[in-house]
Amino acid sequence: MPCYIYDGSFDGLLTAIYxxxxxxxxxxxxxxxxxxxxNFLITKVYIQTDEEKSKKVHDAILQKISRHAMSGIMYAYLSEHENAGIYILEYLRFGFKTGRIVDSYLADDRVNNINRLVTKVTREKHLLSGIIRFRLLQNNIYYAPIEPQYNTTCLLGKHFAERMSDQIxxxxxVKRSYGVFxxxxxxxxxxxxxxxxxxxxxxxxxxxELWKHYFDYTTIKSRINPKLQSNHMPKRYWKYLIEMK
Amino acid sequence: MDLNEKIKILSDSAKYDVSCSSSGSSRKNKKGGIGNAAPSGICHSWTPDGRCISLLKILLTNYCIYDCKYCVNRVSNDIPRAAFTPDELVNLTINFYRRNYIEGLFLSSAVCVSPDHTMEMLLKSVKRLREEFNFNGYIHVKAIPGASNVLIEETGKYVDRMSVNIELPSGESLKLLAPQKTKESIIKPMGLIKSGIIQNREEKLKFKSAPQFVPGGQSTQLIVGATKDDDLKILKLSESLYNSYKLKRVYYSAYVPVSNHPNLPAIIKPPLLREHRLYQADWLLRFYGFNSGELLNEENPNFDELLDPKSGWAIRNLDTFPVEVNKADYYTLLRVPGIGVKSAQRIVQGRRVSMLDFDDLKKLGIVLKRAKYFITCKGRYFPQKSIPTNPVSIKNRLLLEDNIRDHENVEQLSLFSLFPDIMAAELHMSRITGVL
Known part of the structure; x- marks a missing residue:
């Protein structure tokens, strides 16, 4: 069986599906x-990204399945899971067959695989909207470095543009060397x-400094519970947190 | 006094207020303004005690004229005192917010000079944030008991949530520990905020542009373990607050010793497990359709600390079980121990397209540890040798499974301290084989 290799873009993935x-x-x-x-057992098929094909798949999903399914596969793609591509293909095959109701098949692996990835990405996006820390630079730009586990940075633009509407x-x-401006x-x-x-x-x-002080004083010493803390805020995110340094 | 010192004193005094939620409001940002509210609420950090930081929780001042025995800020307590100027406070909030440290401000205060004076200071600060700085993030403000109606109503126009802390669950306890406060002075502002919210809702129906009034609702807090009040009394109080005062949340705070007054119990550790059980019961009241009478009664006025309230209820009412997952309605599913709101919704959605089996339930993300004793799938119990059906053995099984997860706490369970050798041997086995 062949292995499809695409350029890494979402359009490329949809072309592969097409x-x-x-x-x-x-x-x-x-x-x-x-x-x-x-490895030498693999039959390689290189996918030529084609925006027209990608658009056709996109439109077909909206028409024959649902908007929800579209955002589902988008999130699954952003999880960068090694099997995300094949999970998406299986899910869409099933979806084109069943239509809008596909997401009720919660116990079906084709749906479940996507849902698990969606949950992970959604959770990280929500967590990041709380734990990114802006630093004000000399040139009046607020700068926040992060290293998310999944490719969730692109999902943060809308939230912060609405919220911090008067600051650059x-x-x-840092991991994927791109950013939201x-x-x-x-x-x-x-x-x-x-x-x-x-x-x-x-x-x-x-x-x-003020923030670090606040963080220290607002802790109740007789209730210390570091495990609960790192359950909520896994250590992999501590690197860029001002209060955890 | 420099700002660092003030933050130290005024956050230290504010931290025993447990409310930290920033949910329930969808205030939008304005043109050229800063901030908005996220309806889901957002946590921004977690302190080493495992509690989240969402709002900048701080007192305007901790100079207090009252002498409530349970409170760190009581006038007779010898602690450093400080007060923010409104400018300092506003600056701090904006600068923290711009750096995404916080979701908004939770402003409270000790009662300084008089209730009216204090309320006026609070109002001034939030008004400045909203009007001069065009700040549209979440604001939670304490209503000061005893302050005049006009001030409380005016404040409500600028904030997302308001709260009045009841702290002590009965009139007698109040008399004992907070002699300057009365039940009436606490209940009055709550009623005022409630009618303000209702009136605002009606105005909103007529005029879309009507200004918001406390869109995030009101909450309160009860201290657990500072007085002799039992769980039943506390839960009944919460229930009536939800029903007649339409509160969004009641918070419970395990009493942390901050004073050694003779009227207070001498405790070393805060009763965290009791607090946890009350929160579980509180959720059962709000989202699971339970009422307090089902969970506790005069004969059993306190929760079993070893067993969660829902399992306790289910074991006392075994005649309503087992429940068939493929047939039971949503509210019946919600009453099964181990099945929460999300699980019940998934079951209802999933069974529309196919009958569910135990393997399917696992794929839906439903944890069977508790549920398996109370459900059947396609008419059959969970495929495991001897699922017990009498209350005593179900209870023992549940306790045993809890304990295996948490085997460091073996001593806490009286059941096992009776047979220490047997238990130790079994636990040792389960650690090796991974099964019981």
Missing amino acids: DAYYNKDFPEQIVSRDNFID FVIHD YDKNKWFMSDISIKEDIVFHENELFYQ
């Missing part, structure tokens, strides 16, 4: 170029490579 569907093909894997590990900010996904008008995504040093605004450290 090709598999219309060639009546059953690929064993659908992986992005970066995650592909070659950058949310920097907001310029007081609209938000957009772009690649980031930082060359010069990051210089804080003169007040920045003052407020960081």
Whole structure:
């Protein structure tokens, strides 16, 4: 069975779905170029990203399944799970057969696999909307570095653009070297490579200190429970948290 | 006094207020403004005690004229005192908010000079945040008992949530520990806020642009373990607050010793497990269709600390079980121990397309640890040797399973301290084989 290799973009993934569907093909894997590990048993099929094909798949999902299904596979894609591609294909095959009601088949693996990934991505997105920390830089930009487990940075733009509508900010996904930018008008995504040093605004450290103090004093010492703390806020996120340094 | 010192004193005094939720309001940002409210609420950090930080929880001042025995800020307590100027407070809030440290402000205060004076200071601060700084994030403010109606109503127009802490669950306890407060002075502002919310809802129906009044609802807090009041009394009180005062939340706070007055019990550890049981029961009242009389009665006025309230109820009412997962209606499913709101909804959705089996339930993410004693799938019990059907053995099984998860706490269970050797041997086995 062949292995589909796409360029890593969402359009590329949808093109792969299109090709598999219309060639009546059953690929064993659908992986992005970066995650592909070659061996001599694999028949490789390189997918040419084609926006027209991708749009057709997109429209078909909205028409024949649901908007909910569309956002489901988007989130599954963002999970970057090694099997996400093949899970999405199986889910869509099932969805095109059953239609809108597909998401009621909660116990079916084809639906369950997607739901599990969606839950993970949704949770991380919600957590990040609370635990990213902006630092005010000398040039009056609010800068927040993060390293999410899943590719959730792109989901944060809308939330922060609405909330911090009068401040320029950058949310920097250090692991994936891209970021969400907001310029007081609209938000957009772009690649980031930082060359010069990051210089804080003169007040920045003052407020960081205040925050750390607040964090310490608001703890009730007779109820200490570090396990509960790290259940809610896993240690992998502590690196960029001002209060945990 | 510098700002660091003030934060230290005024957050230290505010932290025993447990409410921290930032949910229930969907206030939108305005043009050129800062902040909005997320209806789900957002937690921004978790302190080492495992509690979340959502709002900047702080007192305007801890200078107090009252002498409530259970409170750190009582006038007779020798602690450092401080007060924020409205400017300092507003600046702090905005700067924390812009850095995404917090979801908003939870402003409270000790009663300084008089209730009216204090309420006026609170009002001034939130008004400045909303009007001068165009701040649209979440604000929770304490209504000060004894403050005039006008001030409380005016404050309600600027905030998302208001609360009045009852603290002590009965009039007698109040007399004993907070002689300057009366039941009436606490209940009055609650009634006022309630009617304000109802009136605002009616106005909203007529005029879409009517200003909001406490859109996140009101809450209160009860201290657990500072007085002799039993769980039944506390739960009955919560129930009537939910029913007649339409409260959003009642919080329970295990009493943390902050004073050694002779009227207070001498306790070393706060009664955290009791607090936990009350929260579980509170959820049963609000989301599961239970009433307090089903969970507790005059003969059993306190919760079993070893067993959660829903399991306790189910074991006392075994005649209504087992429940057939594929047939039972939503509210019956909700009463099964181990099945919560989400699980019940998933079952109802999943069985529309196919009959559910135990394996399916697992895939739906339903935990069978408790539920398996109370349900059948397609008419059959969980496929395991000898599912007990009498109350005593079900209870023992539930306790045993709890204990295996948490085997460090073996001593806490009296059942096992009776047979220490047997238990130790069995636990040792289960650690090796991974099964019981």
